[in-house]
Amino acid sequence: MTAVDLPAPRRSSLDVVLKVRELGIVIALAVLVAVTTISNPRFLSGQSIRDILLGTAILAVLAVGQAVVVITRNIDLSVGSVLGLSAFTVGTLLQNSPRLPVIVVLVVGAAVGAVCGVVNGALVRFGNVPALVVTLGTLYVVRGITYFWAGGSQINADELPSGFLDFGNATVLGIPYLVLLAILVLVVTGVVLRNYRTGRELYAMGSSPQAARLAGIPVGRRTIGAFVVSGALAGLAGVLFAARFGTIDAAAGTGYELNVVAAVVVGGVAVFGGSGTVWGAALGALLLTTIASSLAVLEINQFWQQAIVGGLILLAIGADRLVAVRVAAGLKKRGSHVS
Amino acid sequence: MPDGRPLLSVREVSKSFGAVAAVRDVSFDLYGGEAHALVGENGAGKSTIVKMLAGVHRPDSGTIELDGIAIDLGGPADAKAAGIAVIYQEPTLFPDLSVAENIAMGRQPLGRFKTIDRAAMVQQAAQLFVRLGVSIDPNRPARGLSIADQQLVEIAKALSADARVVVMDEPTAALSGVEVERLFAVARSLRDDGAALMFISHRFEEVTALCERVTIMRDGRHVSTDLLTDVTVDEMVRKMVGRDLGALFPKQDVTPGAVALSVRGLSRDPVFLDVSFDVRAGEIVALAGLVGSGRSEVVQSIFGVDPRDSGTVEVVGRTLKPGSPKQAMAAGVALVPEDRRQQGLLMELSIERNVTLPRSRSLSQLGFLTGGRERRSAREWTQRLKTKYGRLSDEVGTLSGGNQQKVVLAKWLATDPKVLIVDEPTRGIDVGTKAEVHRLMSSLAAEGVAVLMVSSELPEVLGMADRVLVMREGRLVAELSRSDATEESVMFAATGQEARV
Ligand SMILES: Nc1ncnc2c1ncn2[C@@H]1O[C@H](COP(=O)(O)OP(=O)(O)OP(=O)(O)O)[C@@H](O)[C@H]1O
Ligand SMILES: [Mg+2]
Numbered sequence: 001m002t003a004v005d006l007p008a009p010r011r012s013s014l015d016v017v018l019k020v021r022e023l024g025i026v027i028a029l030a031v032l033v034a035v036t037t038i039s040n041p042r043f044l045s046g047q048s049i050r051d052i053l054l055g056t057a058i059l060a061v062l063a064v065g066q067a068v069v070v071i072t073r074n075i076d077l078s079v080g081s082v083l084g085l086s087a088f089t090v091g092t093l094l095q096n097s098p099r100l101p102v103i104v105v106l107v108v109g110a111a112v113g114a115v116c117g118v119v120n121g122a123l124v125r126f127g128n129v130p131a132l133v134v135t136l137g138t139l140y141v142v143r144g145i146t147y148f149w150a151g152g153s154q155i156n157a158d159e160l161p162s163g164f165l166d167f168g169n170a171t172v173l174g175i176p177y178l179v180l181l182a183i184l185v186l187v188v189t190g191v192v193l194r195n196y197r198t199g200r201e202l203y204a205m206g207s208s209p210q211a212a213r214l215a216g217i218p219v220g221r222r223t224i225g226a227f228v229v230s231g232a233l234a235g236l237a238g239v240l241f242a243a244r245f246g247t248i249d250a251a252a253g254t255g256y257e258l259n260v261v262a263a264v265v266v267g268g269v270a271v272f273g274g275s276g277t278v279w280g281a282a283l284g285a286l287l288l289t290t291i292a293s294s295l296a297v298l299e300i301n302q303f304w305q306q307a308i309v310g311g312l313i314l315l316a317i318g319a320d321r322l323v324a325v326r327v328a329a330g331l332k333k334r335g336s337h338v339s
Numbered sequence: 340m341p342d343g344r345p346l347l348s349v350r351e352v353s354k355s356f357g358a359v360a361a362v363r364d365v366s367f368d369l370y371g372g373e374a375h376a377l378v379g380e381n382g383a384g385k386s387t388i389v390k391m392l393a394g395v396h397r398p399d400s401g402t403i404e405l406d407g408i409a410i411d412l413g414g415p416a417d418a419k420a421a422g423i424a425v426i427y428q429e430p431t432l433f434p435d436l437s438v439a440e441n442i443a444m445g446r447q448p449l450g451r452f453k454t455i456d457r458a459a460m461v462q463q464a465a466q467l468f469v470r471l472g473v474s475i476d477p478n479r480p481a482r483g484l485s486i487a488d489q490q491l492v493e494i495a496k497a498l499s500a501d502a503r504v505v506v507m508d509e510p511t512a513a514l515s516g517v518e519v520e521r522l523f524a525v526a527r528s529l530r531d532d533g534a535a536l537m538f539i540s541h542r543f544e545e546v547t548a549l550c551e552r553v554t555i556m557r558d559g560r561h562v563s564t565d566l567l568t569d570v571t572v573d574e575m576v577r578k579m580v581g582r583d584l585g586a587l588f589p590k591q592d593v594t595p596g597a598v599a600l601s602v603r604g605l606s607r608d609p610v611f612l613d614v615s616f617d618v619r620a621g622e623i624v625a626l627a628g629l630v631g632s633g634r635s636e637v638v639q640s641i642f643g644v645d646p647r648d649s650g651t652v653e654v655v656g657r658t659l660k661p662g663s664p665k666q667a668m669a670a671g672v673a674l675v676p677e678d679r680r681q682q683g684l685l686m687e688l689s690i691e692r693n694v695t696l697p698r699s700r701s702l703s704q705l706g707f708l709t710g711g712r713e714r715r716s717a718r719e720w721t722q723r724l725k726t727k728y729g730r731l732s733d734e735v736g737t738l739s740g741g742n743q744q745k746v747v748l749a750k751w752l753a754t755d756p757k758v759l760i761v762d763e764p765t766r767g768i769d770v771g772t773k774a775e776v777h778r779l780m781s782s783l784a785a786e787g788v789a790v791l792m793v794s795s796e797l798p799e800v801l802g803m804a805d806r807v808l809v810m811r812e813g814r815l816v817a818e819l820s821r822s823d824a825t826e827e828s829v830m831f832a833a834t835g836q837e838a839r840v
Contacts, residue, residue, distance in 0.1 A: 196454060197453075200444065203436060206435070207433035207434055213415065214415050215444050216416030270435075274433070274434070
């Protein structure tokens with residue numbers, strides 16, 4: 001019997017599928033931008049692009065956190081409420097101490113979110129309740145807390161220190177701070193998920209929770225960790241929200257969770273966990289934000305936006321199924337042979 | 340066997356699940372440099388011992404000692420840290436991750452800034468596969484691997500751990516002779532390097548080929564620990580079962596009737612090519628060959644769960660549509676699949692639901708499933724196969740591996756098929772029941788059922804089959820009559836070279 005040749009390391013078919021998926025989103029984006037620009041050239045004006053980028057920055061930060069949770073075969077529906085609570089907290093904080101450096105504000109926002117994440121994670125881990133149910137509960141509870149605290153009050157831009165509002169508007173080399181921050185979050189999370197053991201363990205947990213336990217992965221701790229990341233990023237997004245809009249009330253971020261989940265699914269993160277990337281999720285966020293903005297430019301009814309997002313989700317899931325079947329058939333053909 | 344202190348000792352451990360006492364007061368020692376077999380009937384408690392060594396279950400009482408010091412294994416991570424590597428009976432892979440990553444999980448080679456060095460990880464996996472002599476692409480995802488390949492990946496995983504104690508729970512159940520030889524060569528080199536091996540198998544020829552000592556269990560209790568040179572296979576079986584066994588392959592002579600299954604020119608590039616054969620009523624035809632030679636794919640394609648490029652399948656004169664298991668079932672074909680986890684059983688459902696699943700239609704009255712009838716037929720078939728369970732309403736997932744296999748068999752035998760296709764029917768089934776399964780297949784054939792059997796176990800093939808078809812690399816290369824089929828002739832056809840006996 002002869003020894004088999006060492007196969008040269010090459011890209012796995014898994015990576016190829018993901019690449020195809022991300023390419024699909026990029027093409028959809030390009031077509032969308034082209035069509036919209038032809039019918040209304042204002043779409044490519046500086047202000048419009050800025051709006052899209054700022055909107056994407058907030059949604060992408062949320063989507064990155066959501067992707068981390070979804071990869072572990074969980075879901076976090078509370079992110080919209082957490083964003084609201086964090087935004088209101090930092091707004092109130094800045095009203096009282098306007099001299100606070102922006103970095104401290106960011107940390108406070110993230111901390112508020114992290115606390116919510118700990119609650120979510122602990123309930124999922126120790127309560128043995130599905131994440132869908134737990135975070136649906138905390139969605140209402142957190143929103144309730146914000147309403148209770150804020151009452152009907154609203155924090156307006158003129159009550160916020162100008163330093164903070166500058167942070168929301170300022171740019172480096174033409175790129176808004178918020179966008180840079182979102183890119184930083186994206187890159188760090190992406191690298192951890194792809195290149196660190198902890199990140200790979202999250203994928204393993206989502207791929208097969210039972211096998212993960214047998215492999216000695218601290219499943220409970222990692223679950224809480226994933227929710228803390230999602231919570232902290234939702235808190236961070238709350239600060240970005242406050243800095244961008246300057247007006248905060250108790251309803252801030254209502255309904256965001258659905259956009260976030262949509263972005264993640266469209267971006268190719270499998271809802272049953274184990275696969276997908278934060279890059280895809282961020283691209284999904286960019287696509288959804290661009291759609292919203294292009295429909296506004298084209299003066300198409302809001303109703304259509306929802307229908308289009310719904311259609312996209314179905315398309316994404318359908319494409320995933322199709323690719324999965326194809327890949328499965330391909331994989332079966334390549335069984336091993338004893339040489 | 341080396342003397343001195345045992346590397347690992349199991350001291351009077353017990354473990355119960357509810358009312359089931361799976362392991363009772365079992366003690367034995369493992370020495371460095373020895374291969375130690377653990378044998379016993381299905382449900383005797385072997386896997387439960389393994390899971391206690393792996394830290395999955397905590398013993399209710401008793402201790403596990405490593406180097407003479409009692410250790411408390413709170414979870415699989417503790418066992419790993421203590422240098423105990425385990426191959427579980429059921430493969431536990433991450434379908435979405437690459438094979439290389441499955442092997443390295445938790446021990447990935449690190450490069451700069453503690454990032455995972457992927458090239459090294461793939462290299463490592465490739466080297467392990469070379470050692471095992473198999474060619475699985477380390478970059479492919481684990482999803483879609485055949486059950487044999489899954490087991491090979493599990494083996495590679497355990498070998499990569501550099502463990503002092505390697506526990507293998509039926510690692511060979513899905514493998515054929517050649518892969519088993521490779522595995523044993525690697526296992527022997529581990530043993531010679533001073534590791535302690537614990538090996539579980541229902542095949543005695545493997546136990547005697549690899550191990551020096553054997554511990555026998557029955558009904559959760561320790562029966563004996565002997566040097567293998569001191570006991571014969573018959574004695575082992577007697578201790579295991581508690582009685583003498585009849586003939587292992589009770590083949591009845593049957594005159595074959597009309598052609599029941601006719602396969603013509605079946606092809607699916609590149610898995611199998613131009614496969615044609617007939618199976619007559621009352622005949623048992625074995626499909627032999629190495630793992631990966633395309634046997635399972637052929638039968639799955641016949642049944643319609645796998646696609647095919649061309650070719651026809653006729654059952655009692657009726658042509659089957661490709662890709663329609665429903666039609667195949669309606670025509671009287673039953674397929675006992677090789678991978679019980681993925682294709683055979685619904686682990687969360689009860690035993691009775693599983694057994695009656697394919698027959699739900701004929702059992703239902705006015706569209707309702709009636710609990711009583713369901714239970715009665717489930718009880719009848721599981722008893723004929725000597726399935727060991729608590730209650731029929733228990734989840735199938737809690738059964739021992741061999742007993743799960745019996746539930747799969749019961750499920751399909753109960754459909755009263757005209758053509759019975761079985762893929763590794765006795766995988767993980769103990770000697771006593773194996774004889775029972777063989778008797779059952781033989782009597783079904785005598786009643787006029789056409790049986791097509793895929794098996795990697797040569798004695799089973801030779802003992803049961805009226806005709807042996809041998810596949811190599813996707814083609815039918817030989818057809819041997821019962822009198823022509825010998826170990827040498829089958830191996831020769833399967834490998835294309837003189838068998839090394
Ligand atoms: N998680 C569980 N819950 C309930 N019962 C269990 C569980 N695990 C095992 N058992 C029971 O414990 C007994 C011993 O099972 P075990 O898996 O150890 O048998 P085994 O010797 O490995 O058999 P096999 O040869 O079939 O693999 C069986 O009766 C089984 O039903
Ligand atoms: Mg077992």
